[in-house]
Amino acid sequence: MKDTIFALRKSLQNYANGGYVLIAVTALALIMANSPLNTFYFSWWNYPISLQIGNFNLFSHHGESMSLMQFINDALMAIFFFSVGLEIKREVLVGELSSIKKALLPVIAAIGGIILPILIFRFIATGEAELRGSAIPMATDIAFSLGILSMLGKRVPIGLKIFLATLAVVDDIGGILAIALFYSDSITFTYLLYAAGLLIIMGLGGYVLRINSKMFYILIGIAVWFLFLNSGIHPTIAGVLVAFCIPAHPRIPTARFIEKIREEIAKFPVNETQVKGQTNILSKEQLNMLKCVESASDKVISPLQDLEDTLHPIVNYLVIPLFAFANAGIALQSLQMNDIFHGVSLAVFLGLVIGKFIGIFLFSYVAVKLKIVAMPKGTTWKMIAGISALGGIGFTVSMFIANLSYGNMESIGDTLLNQSKIGILLGSLLSGIVGYILLNLFLPKHIPEEEL
Numbered sequence: 001m002k003d004t005i006f007a008l009r010k011s012l013q014n015y016a017n018g019g020y021v022l023i024a025v026t027a028l029a030l031i032m033a034n035s036p037l038n039t040f041y042f043s044w045w046n047y048p049i050s051l052q053i054g055n056f057n058l059f060s061h062h063g064e065s066m067s068l069m070q071f072i073n074d075a076l077m078a079i080f081f082f083s084v085g086l087e088i089k090r091e092v093l094v095g096e097l098s099s100i101k102k103a104l105l106p107v108i109a110a111i112g113g114i115i116l117p118i119l120i121f122r123f124i125a126t127g128e129a130e131l132r133g134s135a136i137p138m139a140t141d142i143a144f145s146l147g148i149l150s151m152l153g154k155r156v157p158i159g160l161k162i163f164l165a166t167l168a169v170v171d172d173i174g175g176i177l178a179i180a181l182f183y184s185d186s187i188t189f190t191y192l193l194y195a196a197g198l199l200i201i202m203g204l205g206g207y208v209l210r211i212n213s214k215m216f217y218i219l220i221g222i223a224v225w226f227l228f229l230n231s232g233i234h235p236t237i238a239g240v241l242v243a244f245c246i247p248a249h250p251r252i253p254t255a256r257f258i259e260k261i262r263e264e265i266a267k268f269p270v271n272e273t274q275v276k277g278q279t280n281i282l283s284k285e286q287l288n289m290l291k292c293v294e295s296a297s298d299k300v301i302s303p304l305q306d307l308e309d310t311l312h313p314i315v316n317y318l319v320i321p322l323f324a325f326a327n328a329g330i331a332l333q334s335l336q337m338n339d340i341f342h343g344v345s346l347a348v349f350l351g352l353v354i355g356k357f358i359g360i361f362l363f364s365y366v367a368v369k370l371k372i373v374a375m376p377k378g379t380t381w382k383m384i385a386g387i388s389a390l391g392g393i394g395f396t397v398s399m400f401i402a403n404l405s406y407g408n409m410e411s412i413g414d415t416l417l418n419q420s421k422i423g424i425l426l427g428s429l430l431s432g433i434v435g436y437i438l439l440n441l442f443l444p445k446h447i448p449e450e451e452l
Contacts, residue, residue, distance in 0.1 A: 019147025021317055022395070025325040026425075033329030045069035045326055058222075061229055072326050073403055076319045078225050078239040080396075083315045084172050085243025086308040093248055096166040103170075105364060105373040106163055110170035112363025113391050114138045117355030124347040129412060133344060133405035133420055135178040137351025137427070139397035142168040143320065144428065145390045148436050155443040157383075159376030164387050167360070175397045180237045183404040191231035195224045199241055206247035206303075214303050217246055234404065248304040320396055327399045330421050340426070344416050348398070348423025353430050356392035361385055386438035392431030398424045 032041040048065040051058040059066045059075065066074065091097040096106070117137035125131055142165075149156055149164055198220050205211040221242035228238035340346070364384055367373050375384075402424065406417040 019143045021321050022324050025321045026328045029325045029329040034332050074235050078236045080315050080319050081236040082239035082243050083311045085240035106166035107170050108367045109360045109364045110167050112359035113356045114174045116359030117351035120355040121347040121351045130344050136398050136401050137348050139175050139394040140168050140171040140391045141393045141395040144393040148432050157378030159378050163376045176240050179234050184233045187232040191227045195227035198224050202245035246304045248302045250300045250302045330418050344419040345423040348420050349427040352392040352394050352427030357388045360388035360391045382442035386435050389435035393428045395428045
């Protein structure tokens with residue numbers, strides 16, 4: 001349990017810091033999009049990107065070079081979904097999704113938080129074009145929501161933290177399924193067959209041949225991404241599938257690692273003393289001993305855990321902020337005031353603020369009252385209400401789905417995309433404020449030391 005709490009606190013801190021960066025770059029994007037620099041801001045994303053060897057361009061889609069915007073949304077976001085896939089796999093193996101008892105309440109809550117927002121969107125939005133965005137309000141932004149929760153510090157019971165973190169992971173699974181099922185173009189099955197073959201090779205390498213080389217999986221993973229990019233299935237799905245193929249077993253067991261350290265440390269002389277400030281030059285033998293310990297420590301960390309830990313700062317401080325900076329810029333002067341109160345903007349706004357809140361809270365309440373599951377330890381219904389409100393922060397994945405829904409549409413596509421972004425920004429902002437206020441009111445002023 002202590003290991004789970006430590007890992008959760010580390011994740012919360014990472015997401016909290018990432019959430020602050022997201023707020024800053026979102027504000028910067030809005031400022032630039034509505035300043036004299038707006039022409040530069042909007043034209044910059046059309047700049048072509050290529051990585052070419054001879055006639056082969058890795059960043060090409062059906063023979064056309066990707067724009068910078070496409071590179072961010074299709075390539076960098078594949079890294080984000082790869083990181084999400086690693087997190088999902090870890091949770092399934094050893095985390096809160098490893099047993100039905102642990103996972104059931106947040107899973108039920110997440111299902112409610114998916115169904116209700118979609119129903120509200122489809123009730124308000126009209127027309128085939130608008131309804132393409134039905135999945136936009138179903139997402140919960142894990143960085144923003146956990147970041148706001150972390151602002152309340154040690155007042156938050158560990159059960160509540162686990163509930164929100166697990167709910168956000170399940171929510172990501174729902175988003176991934178929606179992207180895979182509803183946001184694919186005409187499919188080229190030849191590319192998919194090649195990709196399936198490479199995924200099988202990765203699976204055999206990890207679970208049969210016990211290959212632990214991260215480069216083996218990264219290189220094949222890039223090839224799988226390229227094949228998905230040109231197959232018609234959105235390439236971010238490749239990131240998730242590749243993540244599921246990354247082995248979670250270390251090259252050497254922990255017991256052998258500890259034994260190795262003891263063997264090497266025992267070889268160091270114990271009677272040597274060093275004066276403070278004195279230069280200490282290790283002997284060649286001592287240097288080799290330390291290198292053996294370093295090599296062993298690398299082998300005791302599984303590729304899954306190593307990659308997840310390595311990617312956290314890259315995703316939180318580069319990929320997601322860059323995505324937000326590229327996609328959150330909205331030219332407000334092109335919008336009419338009444339755009340906020342009807343159509344896609346209103347559907348997304350109410351889906352996030354009302355749909356997520358009611359869906360998460362209602363499904364949780366019914367499941368507990370029917371005695372299907374138990375309440376998380378140390379929580380109350382007022383606290384669950386606060387978490388339900390935080391679930392309406394859809395930002396990153398909602399923006400991503402909005403781009404998939406309206407980004408490639410002609411004529412009214414730009415209008416619908418901007419309207420959806422306004423709904424996402426306002427809905428996420430209000431959900432975050434309401435969630436923070438509710439939790440600040442209803443959380444205990446002090447948590448007993450043994451519960452921390």
